[in-house]
Amino acid sequence: MHGAESTTAFLLLAGIAADLLPVAATAAAIKVSLMAARWRAGAPGMRPWQGALRASLLVYAPVALAGPWPWTLAFALAFASETLDRTAFYGALEPSSPTSRLEAETRAALAHVSASGRA
Numbered sequence: 001m002h003g004a005e006s007t008t009a010f011l012l013l014a015g016i017a018a019d020l021l022p023v024a025a026t027a028a029a030i031k032v033s034l035m036a037a038r039w040r041a042g043a044p045g046m047r048p049w050q051g052a053l054r055a056s057l058l059v060y061a062p063v064a065l066a067g068p069w070p071w072t073l074a075f076a077l078a079f080a081s082e083t084l085d086r087t088a089f090y091g092a093l094e095p096s097s098p099t100s101r102l103e104a105e106t107r108a109a110l111a112h113v114s115a116s117g118r119a
Contacts, residue, residue, distance in 0.1 A: 005034055009082050012058075016065055016074045024074070025062040032058050035085075046088040057081035 008027045015023030032055050039051055046054070057077045065074035 005031065005085070008034065009078075012061070012078050013075065013082075016061065016071055016078055019065070019071055021062060021065055024065055024078075028058045028062050028078070031081075046085070046092075050084060050088055054081050054084050057084070 008031045012024055012027035012031060015021070015025075015027055035046075035051065035054065035058075039046065058081050061074045061077040061081070064077055065071060
């Protein structure tokens with residue numbers, strides 16, 4: 001789903017920059033639905049308040065574009081939403097390193113030895 005999120009992020013930001021309200025509004029609606037699907041699927045990272053804030057930013061970005069405000073406000077709202085998403089994504093990411101893999105294998109081996117010693 002993250003590829004679809006990247007594509008819709010581009011469409012949202014490009015739609016705002018080009019002052020194409022239908023493109024921006026459609027991209028924002030798709031992004032909110034993808035975010036809800038990802039959340040329902042149990043994707044880690046985003047807390048409920050972050051999800052609500054991100055959805056609000058996505059809703060208000062096209063509203064700002066349609067209103068009397070400069071397009072830069074709409075762009076800033078959309079960009080803040082994307083920043084929040086990336087922050088949550090990388091915050092939940094647990095990269096693997098040789099050290100962490102060795103520690104996990106050692107814990108598993110010790111647990112196995114401990115369990116077989118009791119039997």
